[in-house]
Amino acid sequence: MTSTLLTGLSELWTLDPALDDPGRPGDIAEGQVLRDAALVIEDGVIAWTGPAAAAPSADRAEDLGGRAVLPGxxxxxxxxxxxxxxxxxxxxxxxxxxxxxxxxxxxxxxxxxxxxxxxxxxxxxxxxxxxxxxxxxxxxxxxxxxxxxxxxxxxxxxxxxxxxxxxxxxxxxxxxxxxxxxxxxxxxxxxxxxxxxxxxxxxxxxxxxxxxxxxxxxxxxxxxxxxxxxxxxxxxxxxxxxxxxxxxxxxxxxxxxxxxxxxxxxxxxxxxxxxxxxxxxxxxxxxxxxxxxxxxxxxxxxxxxxxxxxxxxxxxxxxxxxxxxxxxxxxxxxxxxxxxxxxxxxxxxxxxxLRREDVGHLAVGARADLHVLDAPAAIHLAYRPGMPLTHQVWRAGIRQR
CATH class of the missing domain: 3.20.20.140 (Metal-dependent hydrolases)
Incomplete structure (x- = not known):
């Protein structure tokens, strides 16, 4: 069982379903976007998310250099x-x-x-x-x-x-x-x-x-x-x-x-x-x-x-x-x-x-599908329209690029 710790996440959009506001199905609820965060991938799924200062150890580690991370x-x-x-x-x-x-x-x-x-x-x-x-x-x-x-x-x-x-x-x-x-x-x-x-x-x-x-x-x-x-x-x-x-x-x-x-x-x-x-x-x-x-x-x-x-x-x-x-x-x-x-x-x-619960978020247990932006915040997607902001893509815990 191999684990990977990713640190240096300026923003981590977990979009954790457990934190949804049932009255506002389109909103981002409190706690679904973390700042100065880290995450752990284990066997292709998210094993841990939280503050970088509290990150557990893992078999390997990678610093994303202050970049924003979204679900794929x-x-x-x-x-x-x-x-x-x-x-x-x-x-x-x-x-x-x-x-x-x-x-x-x-x-x-x-x-x-x-x-x-x-x-x-x-x-x-x-x-x-x-x-x-x-x-x-x-x-x-x-x-x-x-x-x-x-x-x-x-x-x-x-x-x-x-x-x-x-x-x-x-x-x-x-x-x-x-x-x-x-x-x-x-x-x-x-x-x-x-x-x-x-x-x-x-x-x-x-x-x-x-x-x-x-x-x-x-x-x-x-x-x-x-x-x-x-x-x-x-x-x-x-x-x-x-x-x-x-x-x-x-x-x-x-x-x-x-x-x-x-x-x-x-x-x-x-x-x-x-x-x-x-x-x-x-x-x-x-x-x-x-x-x-x-x-x-x-x-x-x-x-x-x-x-x-x-x-x-x-x-x-x-x-x-x-x-x-x-x-x-x-x-x-x-x-x-x-x-x-x-x-x-x-x-x-x-x-x-698609009636799927395993993708579209980065809560613990989700498939480790990550979209790492070459930007400190996701708002750059609209702030810098048309710019090539994809830095890395991970799918099921495997880095694609």
Whole structure:
């Protein structure tokens, strides 16, 4: 049993769940940020945290030199299994063309044409890129194959990466878009997704997701997809309210989905439903900027009492970044969150959206996932926007960089 003592922590954001204020789910409570602190890692988990002056001995020690330490980012929403490029689509959007869901089809064609080796190498490279930016727990989805064979290929790849410890969570998103070969036959495609496709993919994933949106799947079709997934033993996730009030919030809450993501268009009833539920409201700031959409109302969601997560939505069409640090910065500067609210949403919030208790915090017993900033305080994430502030990343007690 090997132990490591880390000292020289100017700030240590433990975000210890035992200290939560149950009346303020988005706040940082007293004692969840320690100053002049130290921590001990033992067998990949946090064994001790506290004042540096009271630190116990360990097998080895490292001085972090007065740097701030956060839990690693928990990115609960990404789309990393794909090939192809949609830079031209992005350029056109920046020139004034509106975003529509149909661009997914471009990526589907490229992904279907990619070899297994190429798809595996691309996905691994993207996971490594996210890790270098401080993400230590990462979900990703299928959804660019949109046939039984191709969705199974994506699910097997994701499952293998989970087994190898590179990825943490895998989601089936066969209901991403109706592929071109099913144009005008959406109901037949939903039959395929809820039947042979789900049966093939379910053993390889933990979650099922659906794009409940105009141009993709309506609420009735989305409900069919989610109920079939639940019957297969999968947890539920929902893309909703990105392009309009699609009905995704009501559906997610009614079915007990772990999260509903995007949420650019909400009314008071939606806020009330989310606040009264365990469904996590996941906002995707980088996507909002890339599509020039109205920013999701993160401030209003927290004020209403909803559980909030921040995720990257890394994908080739609408959010081609895995930088959760950038998303946190955007949430502070443009979505009117405090630094503490944004950090919590990108750590504890992401863990809640994945129904996990072992990550997103640095309390004793948590997986030792650390994001060491090259700064004396976490506020530098917003104070110095765009600067490369990741100094070290530790995952399960092993230093990544």
């Amino acid at each position: 980012w928990v990115d609960s929403h990404s789309h990393l299994i794909f090939d192809g490029d949609r830079a031209a689509e992005f350029e056109a959007r920046m020139a004034g063309q509106p975003y529509a869901a149909g661009g997914i089809g471009v990526t589907t064609e490229a992904t279907r044409a990619a070899s297994e080796e190429r798809l595996r190498d691309l996905t691994r490279a993207r996971i490594a890129e996210a890790r270098r930016g401080g993400t230590t727990c990462l979900e990703t989805k299928t959804g660019y194959g949109l046939s039984v064979e191709e969705e199974l290929r994506g699910a097997r790849l994701a499952s293998a990466l989970v087994a190898e410890g590179e990825l943490d969570e895998a989601t089936f998103l066969g209901a991403h878009l109706v592929p071109h070969e099913y144009t005008g036959r959406a109901e037949e495609y939903v039959d395929l997704v809820t039947g042979p496709m789900l049966a093939a993919v379910a053993p390889h994933v933990r979650w099922i997701d659906v794009f409940c949106e105009e141009g993709a799947f309506d609420p009735e079709q989305s409900e069919r997809v989610l109920c079939a997934g639940a019957e297969a033993g999968l947890g539920l996730r929902v893309h909703g309210h990105q392009l309009g009030r699609s009905g995704g919030v009501a559906l997610a809450v009614e079915l007990g989905a772990a999260s509903v993501d995007h949420l650019n268009h909400l009314d008071a009833a939606d806020l009330e439903q989310l606040a009264a539920s365990d469904t996590v409201a996941t906002v995707l700031p980088a996507c909002d900027l890339s599509t020039r959409a109205p920013l999701a109302p993160a401030r209003e969601l927290l004020d209403a009492g909803a559980r909030l997560a921040i995720a990257s939505n890394a994908n080739p069409g609408t959010s081609w970044t895995s930088s959760v640090s950038f998303c946190v910065t955007t949430a502070v500067l443009q979505m009117h969150l405090s630094l503490g609210e944004a950090v919590r949403a990108a750590t504890r919030g992401g863990a809640l959206a």
